[in-house]
Amino acid sequence: MRPRQATAEWQRGDVEIATINPDEDERGLADWFGIWRATDLEKFADDVGWDEQDIRAQSHDTTTVMRHLLARADDGSAVAAALFSLPQLDNLHAAWLDVRVDPSQRRLGYGRTMVQYVEAETRRVGRTVINGINDMPVAQQDSHPAPLFCRAMAFEVQHMGHRRALGLPLPPERAAALWRDVRDAKGASDYRVIRLKGRWPDQFVEDQCALERAMSTDQPLGDSQATEEVWDAARIDDQAQHLADQGLISLVAAAQHIESGQLVACSRLVYSDRRPSEAWQWATIVLEEHRGHRLGLAVKLANLDFLAQELPTARRVITSNAAVNAPMIAVNDLMGFEIDAIGAFWQKTLT
Numbered sequence: 001m002r003p004r005q006a007t008a009e010w011q012r013g014d015v016e017i018a019t020i021n022p023d024e025d026e027r028g029l030a031d032w033f034g035i036w037r038a039t040d041l042e043k044f045a046d047d048v049g050w051d052e053q054d055i056r057a058q059s060h061d062t063t064t065v066m067r068h069l070l071a072r073a074d075d076g077s078a079v080a081a082a083l084f085s086l087p088q089l090d091n092l093h094a095a096w097l098d099v100r101v102d103p104s105q106r107r108l109g110y111g112r113t114m115v116q117y118v119e120a121e122t123r124r125v126g127r128t129v130i131n132g133i134n135d136m137p138v139a140q141q142d143s144h145p146a147p148l149f150c151r152a153m154a155f156e157v158q159h160m161g162h163r164r165a166l167g168l169p170l171p172p173e174r175a176a177a178l179w180r181d182v183r184d185a186k187g188a189s190d191y192r193v194i195r196l197k198g199r200w201p202d203q204f205v206e207d208q209c210a211l212e213r214a215m216s217t218d219q220p221l222g223d224s225q226a227t228e229e230v231w232d233a234a235r236i237d238d239q240a241q242h243l244a245d246q247g248l249i250s251l252v253a254a255a256q257h258i259e260s261g262q263l264v265a266c267s268r269l270v271y272s273d274r275r276p277s278e279a280w281q282w283a284t285i286v287l288e289e290h291r292g293h294r295l296g297l298a299v300k301l302a303n304l305d306f307l308a309q310e311l312p313t314a315r316r317v318i319t320s321n322a323a324v325n326a327p328m329i330a331v332n333d334l335m336g337f338e339i340d341a342i343g344a345f346w347q348k349t350l351t
Contacts, residue, residue, distance in 0.1 A: 014074040015113045019067045022056040029055060031078035032070045039100040043137055043144070044341070047318075048275040057245035062238050063089055071114055078102065080110040084118050086125065089230045090216075094223060095122045097132045106145065115153045119350060128350055130155075131223055135163050135320070135343040147344070155346040158223070161322040163341035164332055168315050170304060174336060178301055181334075185294035190259065193302045196252040197310070199240040204254075205233050207263035215285040223347060247272050251310060253302035255286075255295045264290040267299040271311050279307055281319035284328065297331050304335075 009018050020028030033052055040049045058066040064087050071080040085096040097118050101111045122130055132155065136144040150157075182188065200208050209231040216229035243250055248270045255265035265286040271279040286295045307314055320343055321329050 012113050012116070013109075015071050015079070015110060016074075017069055017071045017114065017117050020070050022052070022059050022068060028068075028070055031072075032068050032081045035078060035081040035100050035102050038103060042103060043135070043140065048278055051274060053274070054246050057242060057247075058083070060245055061242050063087070063235060063242075069114065069117070071110055073105075073110075079105040079108075080114050082114050082118065084121065086127070089235065090228070091223075091226055093128050093225055095125075095127045095130050097130050098134075099132075111149055112153065119348075123350055129223065129225065130348045130350070132346045133343060134346065135341040137341050138339065141342045150344075150346045153348065155348045158345045158347050159322055159324060161320055161325075161343035161345065162339045163318065163320045163343055164337035165340045166317045166319075166332075166335060166337045168304070168317065169308060170336065175301065175304075178297060178334060182294045182298045182301065185298075187293045188298075191255045191257055191264075191290075191293065191295060191298070193298055194254055194256055194263075195302065195306050196250075196254060197306075198250055200236070200252070204263055205236055207254075208236060208266075209233070211263065211266055211285050211287070212283075214287055215283045218285060218288075223345075243270070247274060249273070249310070251303055251306045253299040253306055255290075255299055257290065265295040265299050267296070267303045269303050269307050269317065271307070271314065276311065276313040277315045279311065279314050279317050281317050284331075296328070297334065300331060300335065 011017075018028075020032055022029045022032075029052060033050075033055055036055075037049065040047060055068065059068065064085050067084040067086075069082040069084055070078055071082075073079050080099065080101045082097060082099045087094065087096075095118070097115070099111055099114050099118075101114075118130065122128075132150070134146045134150070136146060196204070212231040213228055216231075217226075249272065251269045251271075252266050254263045254267075256262070257264050265284075267284040268282040269279045270282055281300075284296055284300060304317070307317070317337075319332065319337065321332065322345075323329075
């Protein structure tokens with residue numbers, strides 16, 4: 001039986017755009033992923049990046065509708081791909097977009113056509129802004145076409161940031177000095193660090209929700225209209241299922257306030273056995289009333305030890321920080337993270 005292919009939803013000139021179903025459209029998935037991977041390798045040749053399992057899992061996410069858009073020229077060739085995302089539980093004013101054009105097909109209007117389609121779809125569902133994040137290697141910041149394209153499409157930079165990488169393992173003398181800082185911090189004895197792999201135990205779900213809500217507003221946001229995210233036990237379950245679908249393993253080090261028993265800080269690393277050399281640093285958050293005790297550094301260091309135990313083949317950790325997030329940048333600098341890319345948060349407000 002031939003694989004099912006997407007039916008065009010929009011046509012302009014010689015371009016047809018359709019949403020592919022990664023589970024059913026084998027040709028569409030191959031073409032979409034081919035463009036995505038080619039554009040990733042242009043920028044980060046050493047990154048393992050997403051694979052097709054990640055793409056399939058995205059289409060199953062229940063908290064965010066993720067549409068994989070594919071543009072074809074009139075000869076049937078795939079010329080552009082995009083990930084168009086619509087949050088379903090909160091921030092219902094916003095859509096998210098990442099557009100990629102086949103490197104051999106640039107400056108022919110395909111990217112512009114994709115953005116025009118997404119703008120029409122965003123208006124159709126009643127949303128008012130389109131957000132996007134773009135990272136590019138430091139060496140390409142003056143030559144990469146993405147910033148010029150974003151400005152041509154009337155997107156504006158809301159804030160800048162950096163992608164950082166940490167080589168592993170951490171030098172023993174650096175790790176020992178940082179752990180001394182943690183032990184000598186004011187009030188350090190009021191807290192202990194625990195480790196959590198995969199879904200958090202039920203006894204900590206409320207603490208996890210509180211930390212996730214804090215993270216959604218505490219981190220510097222490019223979207224001035226962004227509101228606190230909705231987190232409850234159902235969303236925690238959805239998150240755990242989505243990670244499992246992608247084959248991602250979550251490692252969390254959390255700081256527990258001994259007197260109350262509450263988890264008041266945490267840091268999450270994720271990795272996949274399919275990518276044994278790298279891990280990604282996701283959220284690190286300390287509740288405001290518990291800051292000033294080196295808890296951010298404590299949980300990040302503890303999680304590196306956890307990663308070494310669970311994935312000893314890991315050779316680097318990748319993370320991103322907004323340029324204005326001075327406290328987290330200071331911690332990352334202490335640990336030895338180094339900038340390897342420039343990032344920008346872009347936004348377009350639809351009138």
